[in-house]
Amino acid sequence: MHFSDYESDQSRLYNIHHVEDKNSSSSKAKVKKIWTVTGILAIVTIVEVILGLYGTSTGMPKWLINTFFIALTLFKAAYIVKVFMHLGDELKNMISSILIPLTLFFWFILAFLWDGSFWLWINNHFTIR
Amino acid sequence: MSSVAVDKKKLWGGGQSPFNLSYGKVMMWYFLMSDAFTFGAFLISYGTTRFFSALWPDPNLVFASFPWFAPNGGAPMAFVSLMTFILILSSVTMVLAVHAGHCRDKQGVIKWMIWTIIGGIAFLACQAWEWTHLYHHGAWWGSYRPGADMEPLKHYFNHHTDAALLAKEGADAAHKFFNFFFTITGFHGAHVASGVVLNIIILLNTINGTYEKRGHYEMVEKVGLYWHFVDLVWVFVFTCFYLL
Numbered sequence A: 001m002h003f004s005d006y007e008s009d010q011s012r013l014y015n016i017h018h019v020e021d022k023n024s025s026s027s028k029a030k031v032k033k034i035w036t037v038t039g040i041l042a043i044v045t046i047v048e049v050i051l052g053l054y055g056t057s058t059g060m061p062k063w064l065i066n067t068f069f070i071a072l073t074l075f076k077a078a079y080i081v082k083v084f085m086h087l088g089d090e091l092k093n094m095i096s097s098i099l100i101p102l103t104l105f106f107w108f109i110l111a112f113l114w115d116g117s118f119w120l121w122i123n124n125h126f127t128i129r
Numbered sequence B: 001m002s003s004v005a006v007d008k009k010k011l012w013g014g015g016q017s018p019f020n021l022s023y024g025k026v027m028m029w030y031f032l033m034s035d036a037f038t039f040g041a042f043l044i045s046y047g048t049t050r051f052f053s054a055l056w057p058d059p060n061l062v063f064a065s066f067p068w069f070a071p072n073g074g075a076p077m078a079f080v081s082l083m084t085f086i087l088i089l090s091s092v093t094m095v096l097a098v099h100a101g102h103c104r105d106k107q108g109v110i111k112w113m114i115w116t117i118i119g120g121i122a123f124l125a126c127q128a129w130e131w132t133h134l135y136h137h138g139a140w141w142g143s144y145r146p147g148a149d150m151e152p153l154k155h156y157f158n159h160h161t162d163a164a165l166l167a168k169e170g171a172d173a174a175h176k177f178f179n180f181f182f183t184i185t186g187f188h189g190a191h192v193a194s195g196v197v198l199n200i201i202i203l204l205n206t207i208n209g210t211y212e213k214r215g216h217y218e219m220v221e222k223v224g225l226y227w228h229f230v231d232l233v234w235v236f237v238f239t240c241f242y243l244l
Helices: A025-054 A062-084 A090-102 A104-125 B023-052 B079-104 B106-136 B163-208 B208-216 B220-244
Strands: none
Touching: A025 A062, A025 B079, A025 B220, A062 A104, A062 B163, A062 B220, A090 A104, A090 B023, A104 B023, B023 B163, B023 B220, B079 B106, B079 B220, B106 B163, B106 B220, B163 B208, B163 B220, B208 B220
């Protein structure tokens, strides 16, 4: 049986005679980068937890703490997508076709949170039956 | 990752993938993008409801228990931090499995896939404990209807909360909070569970030598993308439910 027939012809994309050597320096550098990113993700998570536990008792305004949370979350997400999911290694066209549709989220979040706070305002100021 | 050099002029000329990626991998990316919108819709509706509510439970008070050490509260954030680390580490072992696949290192793929599966099962076990714990304290889908007795659930709210507001809105806020919590973490948990099943299939195929015969370990990469996405979603769920 021809295994290359299984999911179309991959031979253009995978040179099956050229395989990365796991003992090569480039392979070891990649593994090292994976562990470096692991360390970064762990440290950021620890910072988030400390902020969550003690942030409000330091007198820091809630909006500032939340800004940190959102920034750190996006920072972690970027590392996961770029390094762990290897999106950073793909062609620019491919990266754009994934990231551009996701920018719709900016408007979704803004519009829906705006709507929620508007309804809270209405409820606090008027009696609706 | 491909090893073929790309000539930009010929990229869109036909006869090859313009993204220099296989069909399966491109489609996995687009599936994950659509799934991101589904999770996004859930989290945004959670946010809208929270902005709409005059009162909201304090996550440091809701999620404060830890099996054995603090079964009745007193350890805010500890258990969810552990769950987050387990899922991040299982994402790391998965990317190491993908790397072993690039090297066509069969034993490496097997080793790291086993660790990834263990991480996934450990995360699901933690989630099962957390759900069971909350359930035994009365929280579930549809619990705490408006007008419910506030006594068993007032400890979910910051003690500075105005008593009249708590009596008026508290039960409804807790009701909404737990409906969203169980729906969103449940949807995420279903993704983790199906990811574990896919990982087990990949492990069995690797042991059977399927990818060795095929000449490449791309299936490990594709399922790896899904697994990293599950970790990625948890990063956002963690922020929205436990931090903000």
